[in-house]
Amino acid sequence: MKRIVFISFLTTTFIFSNSSYDYEKVTNNNNNNNNVEEVSLDKNIYFEGGIGYSSTSFNTDELSQSINDSSYDENGFSFDIGFGYEFSDNIFSTINYQRINLDSISFNNGYISLNYQFTDMDIKPFIGILGGYSNLTWTEDPIDNVNERDIKSNEYFFGAQIGVSYEINSNWDIYGKYQYNNIKHKTYIEDEVVEHKNNNIFLFGFKYKI
Numbered sequence: 001m002k003r004i005v006f007i008s009f010l011t012t013t014f015i016f017s018n019s020s021y022d023y024e025k026v027t028n029n030n031n032n033n034n035n036v037e038e039v040s041l042d043k044n045i046y047f048e049g050g051i052g053y054s055s056t057s058f059n060t061d062e063l064s065q066s067i068n069d070s071s072y073d074e075n076g077f078s079f080d081i082g083f084g085y086e087f088s089d090n091i092f093s094t095i096n097y098q099r100i101n102l103d104s105i106s107f108n109n110g111y112i113s114l115n116y117q118f119t120d121m122d123i124k125p126f127i128g129i130l131g132g133y134s135n136l137t138w139t140e141d142p143i144d145n146v147n148e149r150d151i152k153s154n155e156y157f158f159g160a161q162i163g164v165s166y167e168i169n170s171n172w173d174i175y176g177k178y179q180y181n182n183i184k185h186k187t188y189i190e191d192e193v194v195e196h197k198n199n200n201i202f203l204f205g206f207k208y209k210i
Contacts, residue, residue: 050205054078076102157183173207
């Protein structure tokens with residue numbers, strides 16, 4: 001499924017990028033001479049990257065006290081990189097890789113987003129929806145003196161985002177956004193079931209138009 005989505009995105013990007021080259025329109029004037037008018041199209045493909053803060057909730061009430069204190073950490077660092085394509089002034093889509101690091105947990109998320117941007121002001125607000133696939137891995141043993149091997153969870157997720165962007169020049173934009181991932185990971189440690197869910201992510205970053 002992931003390969004099909006990725007190949008579809010690359011195919012769409014290739015088709016639209018080929019259509020974005022400059023082209024020439026030939027017209028006849030009254031003297032029967034041909035005039036060539038070059039029409040320049042905006043840059044539609046861009047690279048983006050951002051860093052920020054992430055918060056993830058999980059079920060602390062039912063957990064045994066034998067679980068390490070660091071395993072209860074809900075807040076951490078995140079970064080996000082990806083490629084985007086602007087279908088018009090208002091509509092753009094991205095494909096992204098996202099990493100979230102907590103003290104004992106890491107998330108590796110891959111997702112595709114579809115967004116609408118308001119363009120009638122210098123600072124441009126946007127809203128979007130997204131969906132993807134997430135991997136959760138325990139990076140430290142959650143219980144002292146117990147070697148838990150390869151504790152992982154893999155789940156699909158969907159979400160939404162809202163943010164603003166500002167154009168610095170023809171190549172560079174900066175942006176800030178809040179993203180919510182509706183996700184539900186379960187991992188099994190001894191007799192415990194640990195449930196991590198719902199990433200709340202705040203990112204600040206840049207876009208470079210190719």
